[in-house]
Amino acid sequence: MNIVWQETTIHTKIYFRERQAVFWGFVFPLLLLFLFCSIFGGTPERSSSLVAGLICINVMAGALFGTGVITVGAREQGILRRYKMAPVSPWKIVTGMVVSRYVSITLATLLMLVLARLVYHITLPSNIPAALLVYSTGAVMFSALAFVVASLARSLAEANGVSQALFMPMMFLSGATFPFEFMPAWLQKIAHVMPSTYYVSALKTVMAAGGGIKECSLDLTVMAVVTLLAVMVSARFFKWE
Amino acid sequence: MSDQLAVLVEDLTKRYGRLVAVNQLSLDVTRGEIFGVLGPNGAGKTTLIEVLEGLRMPDSGAVRVLGFDPRRELDMIKERIGVQLQSSSFFRKLRVVEVLKQFRSYYRKRADIDDLLEMVALNEKRNSFITDLSGGQRQRLALALALVNEPDIIFLDEPTAGLDAQVRRQLWHTIEQMKSAGKTVLLTTHYIEEAERLCDRVLILDGGQRIALDSPANLIAHARGRSARLRFATARPFSPEPEATFKVIESSKNGSYTYTAQVGDTGRSIVELVSAIEHQKNELVELQISRATLEDVFVELTGKEIRE
Ligand SMILES: Nc1ncnc2c1ncn2[C@@H]1O[C@H](COP(=O)(O)OP(=O)(O)OP(=O)(O)O)[C@@H](O)[C@H]1O
C-alpha cells in the first residue's frame, strides 16, 4: 500500500511538472466547456447534458493519452525496464500511475463543474454517491482500456494512432458532443458498441435532478463487464520492455 | 556449491532466433572480486549479464547468483544485487533525489542517500531534474541506483562508457571502494585500461565464446611471444636474422630506420638484437621497451581490435 501511495504522489508530481499535460488536462477542457455551452447550451438543462459529455471526453483523453500512450512511451525509452530489476510488484506501480491520473482528471472535472455551475447554472448531481460511483466506474474502465492499448501496441506511434482512432468516434458518436437522438439509426447502432456511450448515458442520468444508481444500472453493468475484460487482456499481454 | 561463489555459470547458451549470442559459456565469480567481461560490440556481454540479472531467459545451461537460480528464485536475488543497465532512462521531470528515494523504497535494505550522492559525486545535482543532467551525470545516477539496497553483488554494464577521463577515474575509485567494502562487482567494458587497472579477473568474450579467463597479469604473461614490445631505430636498414626470437611487425623510415618488434623473452631478445645490429655493422640509434598490455593479448587472441 505504501508503494502504491508513493507511486501515486510521484506520478502526480510528474504530471503537474509537465506544462503540456496541464494544458491538455485542465485548460483545454475548460475551453471546450465555454465553446460548447455558448454554441449549444442555451438552457441549464442543455448545458448540464453537455457537461456530462465533456466529463466523458476528459476522462477518455486523460486515460488513453495520459496513461496509455505515456506508458508506451516510458516502455519504449526503457524506463519501465528498470522497475523489473527491483523486488516490487509491477502492479503496485501501475496502480499508482492509474490512481494519480484519476486524481488529476478528477480535479479537472471538479473545476469544470464549478465553472459550469457559476457561468451556465447547470444542475449539480443531487445523489452524490451515485454520481461518484458512475464517474469512477468510467474512469477505471477507460484506464483499463488504455492499458489494453498499451499492451497490444508495439510502438509509441502505434499506441498514439490506436488511441486517436478510438478517441475520435467515441468523442463524436457517443452522445458526448452531439445529441444521440439526431443521429441516423445505423450510427446509433455503432454508438451502442462503444463503451463511452454507456458512460455518457450514466453521467447524464446522475447529473439530472434525482438520478440514482437504479436508473443507470444497465450502463454500470456494461461498464463493469468491459472493465473486467480489459483488465484480463492487459494482465495477460502487458509487457515491461 | 560453495558459499564463496557469487556467480556460477555452466555451459550457458543464449540464442536470438538463429544467432547464438552466448555460446556454451562457463565461468565463476568469487565473492569480493572485481570481475570484468571484455569484448567488442556484439560479443554477448550484455546478454550474459542480463541473463544473470534474470532479465533474459537462457536457452540451456545452469546459472546461479548467490546460489539462487534467476529463473526460479529471482525475488531472492533481486534484494541482494544492484544493477546498472547499459542504458538507463528515467521520467524526465523527477529530481535526482526523488528517483533515488523511489527505488530505495522497493528494498528491505536501504542505503543512505547522502552517502550515495557523495559516492557518485552528484551532491550538487541532488535537486536537479533528470532533464537537466548531462549524459555522464545520468550514468552516475544509474550507478547510484545500483547501490540503493547495499547489494552484495553489483552488475555494471559498461559503467564508464562515454565518460571523460577524470570522471572515469573517479568511478574506478568508487568501484574500488565497493570492493573494499566486501562487495562483488561484475562489470563489462570496452576499455582495456579499465579491465587491466580495475579487475581481479577478466573474461575475454568474442562472438559469445569464452576466449580467455584469467587475471590481467596472467593473461599478459601467458600470451605467447607478446610479453613486451620493442621499438628501436637504426642508422641503416636492418633485417633480423631468420632464427631471431623476436618478430618485427612494423617498420618505417623517417630520418633513421624505425622498427617495432614483439618479443617473448625480453632480456634474450635485446641481447640478440644488439648483437645482430653489431654483426650487420649497423648502429643502434634508439631503443624503447614497453610491457605488453591486455590490448596486445586481446588482439592476439581474437585477431581484432577491441575499439569500435
Ligand atoms: N533482443 C535481441 N534480439 C535479437 N538479437 C539480439 C538481442 N540482443 C542482442 N542481440 C544480438 O546478440 C549479440 C550480442 O549482443 P549483446 O548486446 O549481448 O552484445 P554486447 O557485447 O553487449 O555488445 P555492446 O558492446 O555493443 O554492448 C549481438 O549480435 C546482438 O545483435
Ligand SMILES: [Mg+2]
Ligand atoms: Mg552491451
